[in-house]
Amino acid sequence: MTAAKPTREGSAHKRAAILGAARGLFLAEGFDRTSVDAIALRAGVSKRTLYDYFGDKQALLIAVVDHAADSLMAAIRRTMAETLTEVTDLHAALLDFSLRIATETFGSVDYLALMRLVTNESGHLPQLRDTLMTNAPEEAIAARLAEFGRQGALDVPNPRVAADHLVALTFLLAINSLGSTISADDPRLRSILDEGVRAFLRAYAPRPRAAL
Amino acid sequence: MTAAKPTREGSAHKRAAILGAARGLFLAEGFDRTSVDAIALRAGVSKRTLYDYFGDKQALLIAVVDHAADSLMAAIRRTMAETLTEVTDLHAALLDFSLRIATETFGSVDYLALMRLVTNESGHLPQLRDTLMTNAPEEAIAARLAEFGRQGALDVPNPRVAADHLVALTFLLAINSLGSTISADDPRLRSILDEGVRAFLRAYAPRPRAAL
DNA sequence: GCTTAACTACACTGCACGGTGTAGTGTAGA
DNA sequence: TCTACACTACACCGTGCAGTGTAGTTAAGC
Secondary structure (H helix, E strand, C coil), X not given: CCCCCCXXXXXXXXXXXXXXXXXXXXXXXXXXXXXXXXXXXXHCCXXXXXXXXXXXXXXXXXXXXHHHHHHHHHHHHHHHHHHCCCCCCHHHHHHHHHHHHHHCCCCHHHHHHHHHHHHHHCCCCHHHHHHHCCCHHHHHHHHHHHHHHHCCCCCCCCHHHHHHHHHHHHHHHXXXXXXXXXXXXXXXXXXXXXXXXXXXXXXXCCCCHHHC | CCCCCCCCCCCHHHHHHHHHHHHHHHHHHCCCCXXXXXXXXXXXXXXXXXXXXXXXXXXXXXXXXXXXXXXHHHHHHHHHHHHCCCCXXXXXXXXXXXXXXXXXXXXXXXXXXXXXXXXXHXXXXXXXXXXXXXXXXXXXXXXXXXXXXHCCCCCCCCHHHHHHHHHHHHHHHHHHHCCCCCCCCCHHHHHHHHHHHHHHHHHHCCCCHHHC
């Protein structure tokens, strides 16, 4: 799924170093402001090797986003399995989930920052559009919300919309209010996520059928 | 409030032309990808004049954002006065408000796109931070929501949080789902705003005190 | 020791772009 | 007509940077 142009496909270690360096610099400086020389320097790799591995600065960006998407999906699946099993206290479960996803190693916040970067900074990369237009994270969350709906813990006639709303009330709002650099222990982050989850549950709490 | 470096302060018409051209190109291509020559060409002005007016590419960006913020605030105030007066049908009123703000001449969507651009593309402009960190739009909306709360039409213990949630469920979600280029008649936009307003009202509808 | 492959160091090209300096043009007022 | 001004057209500079070509180094396998 990854592997943009691994012309030589050398040691995975070097590949990871390059991806990590590129991700960090792209997030901190933006795509255009990040020079390939800086990435190579930070990765401890010669510029030539970088080009042999990825072929192109744009291809490197695609690889970074691809890798981030995979990481995020893995984190979501793992965290969901660990936090979103209980139906007893949905607020605690959803808040735990949001907090962990937001702050976990390369969580959704960095992912969203990358998305913004891609969407705004280079709005003309057909390859990227394909990669990131899958909305896999939202779909995964939607599936879980649908499950809660089936169990009667939520009222979600349209799970995908509900998932979008949950994401908007938590991650989207967090990254919009705070910058792209969010520290895990920032009290504002916890506050935003908490309020967001609260509002989400108020909007999607099961209500007596007669009320409508 | 505007006026970054109007070294010469010539005809307001030329100034507006430059601002408009810059805004359009910044939104379409991003800040770094937009050359000053392109802006001058599109504005029908010599590059030299552009520099005489604004002094600097960064100063031009600041002026653009400043102007956008002013426009948006004016639009919000005007539209709020025209749509958010009725308490009878809050859903219709809020949806109308959202739709008009989102699609109006330089609505919140473009504003948010500019914010993203600024935040991500050049994360090191102290001047810009000051300009856009006011959160004036959210504050204005919060004030109106508080008013609704006083009238018993909504249950908003914390108006500012409620305003953030409304914005997240509508504009933020819209710009995140659709690109920065949103046509006013895109049915998806209306759908997103409608669902967002619905969820917001479910979350902030007045509820019997006994229920909690 | 020899070959092969991965990699580095480094020089180099081409280009795009931000910003400046200036000569010249059109225009309005005295 | 002269002056002042706003503006254009254009040439120009410096620089940063993507991408390439290559000679040389290291290490592994034979």
